[in-house]
Amino acid sequence: MDVVGWVRDEFALELSEVDEVPYGADLRARLWRGATGDGARYAVKLSGGGTPAGLIVSAYLAERGVPGIAAPVRTRDGLLFAERDGYRLSVVPWASDWRALDGPMTEAHWRAYGELLAAVHAVPVTDELERLLPGGGDAYPSIVAATRDVAGRLRDRADHGDPLVAELVATWAAHGDRVSTLLGGVERLAADRSGPAVVCHGDPHLGNLLLGPDGQVWLIDWDDAVLAPRECDLMFVVGGVLAFAPITAEQEKAALAGYGTVDIDAVRLAWFLAVRALDDLSDWTRQALDPSGSPDDRARAARIVRGLVSPVGLITLADIALRDLDGRR
Known part of the structure; x- marks a missing residue:
């Protein structure tokens, strides 16, 4: 596919350089960093699934003046994306090469991260967003079913000739009690997770955060945007996981100082954390x-599974959050 020609035809941009970027977990998308002759750089994304809701949300947030949002470049016809042969092409200004996942984040970055989330959560929810965005956590029945399906597949594996499969069988067997705790907690607390819905990014981990000088941050990849209680995003800040390691007390303090005063509901926080933990565990498994899959891709997925069940991984933290919740009742 001639992406350079497509960008020229639809977005009136002449890219002189295009380099594919290997980041991201979406197997239906490809991302390039493109540059024009005058040095301007752009993120060029080709999507083969999902919806354009994330582009609509980020454009809306940028129009409302939310900091740290890169507004999509519009096509010659004023649209947010172009479509061809079942694919969707979008172009967004390239904000930074400095990924928060690679660190280090300063206290100013953490504070700006909290300010950004607060600004997102404060925007009015329009009728269009209500039509476009799913409810955060609404997919939990399918996540529960997928987790049970994977558990069953691993229990039934008799041929362990593949070392990677043998490792996964052992991992799920060793952590089966915790997985069962999460499954039970998600189903038991589903009715208690509702609350005032705001616009949420849905996946504001460090892999989706870019850094700049003087504490500047940008939150990218809005494909998982939802309408949900703010805990859907804040689970990444309050005792949650941002990059396969718990956020420290100092980092949490700085982020919440930027976010401002907020009454966080422990039930909703634990519920969203548990749903995310099960989704990650089943999907990466x-x-x-x-x-x-390629050997490298499969090995990477297995490493992520190991991280999820580690003492500082998301499965562990979600299990602790649910048990702490039970202890309060």
Whole structure:
């Protein structure tokens, strides 16, 4: 596919350089860093699934003056994306090469991160957003079903000739009690997780955060945007996981100082944390089991599974949050 020509035809941009970027977990998308002759740089994304809701949300947030949002470049016809042969092409200004995942984040970055989330959560929810965005956590029944399906597949594996499969079988067996706790907690607390819905990014981990000088930050990749209680995003800040390691007390303090005064509901926080933990565990395990995947991709997925069940991983933290919740009742 001639992406350079497509960008020229639809967005009136002449890219002189295009380099594919290997980041991201969306197997249906490809991302390039493109540059024009005058040095301007852009993130060029080709999507083969999902919806354009994330582009609509980020454009809306940028128009409302929310800091740290890169507004999509519009096509010659004023649209947020172009479509061709079942694919969607979007172009966004390239904000920074400095990923928060690679660090280090200063106290000013953490504070700006909190300010950004607060500004997102404060925007009015329009009728269009209500139509476009799913409710945060609404997919939990399918996540529960997928987790049970993967658990069953691993229990039934008799042939452990594949060392990676053998490792996954052992991992799920060793952590089966915690997985069961999360499954039970998600189903038991589902009715208690509702609350005032705001616009949420849905996935504001460090891999989706870019850094700049003087504490500047940008939150990118709005494909998972939802309408949900603010805990859907704040679970990444309050005792949550941002990059396969718990946020420290100092980092949490700085982020919440930027966010401002907020009454965080412990039930909603634990519920969203547990749903995310199960979704990550089942999805990455499926990718590690997929025989059609490359050895490198399967090995990476298995490493992520190991991180999820580690003493500082998301499965562990979600399990602790649910048990702490039970202890309060």
